[in-house]
Amino acid sequence: MKKYCFGADIGGTTVKLGLFDTEGNILDKWEIKTHTENEGAAILPDTAAAILGKIEERKLKPEEIVGIGVGVPGPVSIDGVVPHTANLGWGYKEVTKELSERTGLPCKAGNDANVAALGEMWVGGAKGHKDVLLLTLGTGVGGGIIVDGKILTGAHGAGGEIGHIHVEDHIEEHCGCGNQGCLEQFASATGIARLARTALAESESPSLLREGEITAKAVFDALKEGDELAKQVVERFGKYLGTAIAVMTSILDPEVIVIGGGVSKAGQILLDYTRKYFRPNAYKASKDIEFALAQLGNDAGIYGCAKLILD
């Protein structure tokens, strides 16, 4: 009998949903709005209704459905409880228990960055590996760690919070987490733009970056045009990111590093500048490790959610 499962990646704006078969083929993909008002009380009922509606539409039988995997943008304990998720409006929430009661299906939950790593391992940039380090460079820096095929959840559901690795002692600004000098302040899209603004202010040399909006994309585009100031910015970015990845590999000894998120659209040049600073600081066992780009984009989460419930 062919079997199916659902992935539900809950974000602050939308809940992304997917219907999968057990081989990792996506059969349907849709999204619903995330209603965060009233402490996000409607989010799980809406998600349950969307899944039950799809079961009805597709005429799936209960015994054909393995269950639902759920991704949450915050720490999730191994038994599916979240203590607090600011951008969903949630306080303490027993996610898997509630969703299971509302659908009658088995549920498992994980942190969104961690399940994205699981998705990339299943059918994406880390396919064929079981020790994986995924970095998501977007507005912030997220991470997902897979050890021997399983998500490293951590004692408080905060495993893989690699955006908050301390990388710089000398910085005035505070990170969103409250600390100073986090990787996220240098390697996220906003961090790269900040590095560029600082470089522009500290120098009078001409640069393509002096025209138009200063974004991470503009920096990498200018670099590809041979812009010297953009090169300095990307060198600094590469030093922070490459050194931080070297530190992570000394601890975790993964098989592959996968880089995703909006910033990774810069492509091979991003990997090149990162590896340049990674290699001299990496422990010998990891110096020649594979670097890959993520392949699933915004769908990594729903793929990983599906894999979570299938495991």
Added chain:
Amino acid sequence: MKKYCFGADIGGTTVKLGLFDTEGNILDKWEIKTHTENEGAAILPDTAAAILGKIEERKLKPEEIVGIGVGVPGPVSIDGVVPHTANLGWGYKEVTKELSERTGLPCKAGNDANVAALGEMWVGGAKGHKDVLLLTLGTGVGGGIIVDGKILTGAHGAGGEIGHIHVEDHIEEHCGCGNQGCLEQFASATGIARLARTALAESESPSLLREGEITAKAVFDALKEGDELAKQVVERFGKYLGTAIAVMTSILDPEVIVIGGGVSKAGQILLDYTRKYFRPNAYKASKDIEFALAQLGNDAGIYGCAKLILD
């Protein structure tokens, strides 16, 4: 029927051996010399003979013995193969296969620092926890990581090589691993002595450290006497170690940090200076995590070896 197992912690000078019951009680403990000559060809035969001798002496029946856990000072793959272990003289060695053939008993092998962490989790400073980060501050800096009760072995058997985390860009000397700026260069016994020699050379202020041999112990002893220069050295040590542990906890989110090795004999004052620099750089989920001293000393390895084969 009461059951037993053996732990064999193979070091460069001696092989430490222990006979345990399945509750973690040590019934016998002894050691044999490690013969590293002739590419260490005699090490496993000697170890096997020592264990078979003990079985005979104690009149243990084969069905009472669960097996042998082995600790090796170098990377060990999940199937008990070591690629190369410099201080035993070994090249490629199928450790568990050979020891199993020589004794007729099931064998499992792990890296010595990793099995020490398992030992501390079983009956030592991390008892009752299952997400553990152990740091061993001795001549070098070793580490053992336990995730959800299991050793984090890594893809090349090099998981937990935390002595080689990059912590300093500005250093001339190379680490034993070939890189520059590794944690081991600042937080090991030799690293602390080096920090002290540098501080003494850069300052003319009086210090107890200007008399006698400069060792990590002398630095902590002088600190306890109120020595100002020793305090500066321990502050630097604490900054490197505390910040590095903060980085590790952002990645791993453990329940407890355990510090062992000869340097940890400094006791509570070492934990205090480490936490001082840990807390501001740790991710919020880990800021109040427990720090503990290792309890099993040089026996952590044989305890961990025993636990490895019992799991």
